[in-house]
Amino acid sequence: MTVRRGVPDGAEERVAELYWEAFGRKLGAALNPPATGRHFIATHLHRDRAVVALAGDQVVGVAGFQLDGHGLTGGGVTDVFNTYGLFRGIPRLAVLALLERTPAPGQLVMDGIAVDADFRGNGIGSLLLRETFRVAVDHLCDEVRLDVIDVNPRARALYERHGFTAVRTEQTPYLRRLMGFGAVTTMHRSIAPPVGEVAPPAGERP
Numbered sequence: 530m531t532v533r534r535g536v537p538d539g540a541e542e543r544v545a546e547l548y549w550e551a552f553g554r555k556l557g558a559a560l561n562p563p564a565t566g567r568h569f570i571a572t573h574l575h576r577d578r579a580v581v582a583l584a585g586d587q588v589v590g591v592a593g594f595q596l597d598g599h600g601l602t603g604g605g606v607t608d609v610f611n612t613y614g615l616f617r618g619i620p621r622l623a624v625l626a627l628l629e630r631t632p633a634p635g636q637l638v639m640d641g642i643a644v645d646a647d648f649r650g651n652g653i654g655s656l657l658l659r660e661t662f663r664v665a666v667d668h669l670c671d672e673v674r675l676d677v678i679d680v681n682p683r684a685r686a687l688y689e690r691h692g693f694t695a696v697r698t699e700q701t702p703y704l705r706r707l708m709g710f711g712a713v714t715t716m717h718r719s720i721a722p723p724v725g726e727v728a729p730p731a732g733e734r735p
């Protein structure tokens with residue numbers, strides 16, 4: 530198992546498949562039907578906004594993040610209209626806007642972490658989180674932020690084990706029918722060294 534930064538050239542469809550398998554309910558509200566949605570994600574990926582886990586040359590896990598105005602998943606207004614048409618595109622843009630997250634200064638925002646169902650429970654998610662923290666260090670971020678939905682307590686437990694703490698929960702009853710969850714909790718994890726400690730050189734950071 531290796532972890533690397535960036536989606537390998539040619540693995541876009543595979544990453545889109547992993548994302549869709551993990552977040553299809555949420556993404557489907559904006560990008561269905563599934564084949565079109567997966568293709569849309571694959572076509573508009575920002576390959577440098579992810580860390581991936583590889584078993585051999587097969588991508589088995591991915592963690593996307595936002596930095597400097599780009600996240601792993603891309604595609605703008607024109608792309609949505611080109612793919613879905615004008616009248617079907619407008620409501621989809623509204624749904625996509627609901628999913629948008631803007632990093633505050635000094636924050637790296639995680640876009641989603643997904644591990645192939647056959648490989649879960651083997652520490653891959655943890656490896657992806659640790660590499661994402663290193664990306665945050667390298668980009669001089671002092672905090673990593675993510676959102677976790679109320680119907681995913683195991684993912685939340687994983688994040689808590691990796692030092693995230695919940696900072697607020699937004700009730701989203703209007704999304705329960707559309708996307709399958711009724712609340713979203715925002716979690717933060719500090720990257721900055723504790724007061725009085727000097728950050729180790731980049732190569733030696735956790």
Ligand SMILES: CC(C)(COP(=O)(O)OP(=O)(O)OC[C@H]1O[C@@H](n2cnc3c(N)ncnc32)[C@H](O)[C@@H]1OP(=O)(O)O)[C@@H](O)C(=O)NCCC(=O)NCCS
Nearest residue numbers: 551642643644649650651652653654655677683684686687
């Ligand atoms: C969450 C996820 C990325 C964890 O990846 P992983 O490689 O299994 O993670 P690790 O092996 O490092 O850690 C396992 C822990 O992950 C958490 N976990 C969450 N969902 C899990 C699942 N379906 N299977 C196994 N572990 C899961 C648990 O805390 C588990 O520990 P536990 O067995 O003590 O409950 C993975 O389960 C996944 O892709 N889930 C679907 C997508 C998702 O929910 N992403 C998070 C959105 S906020």
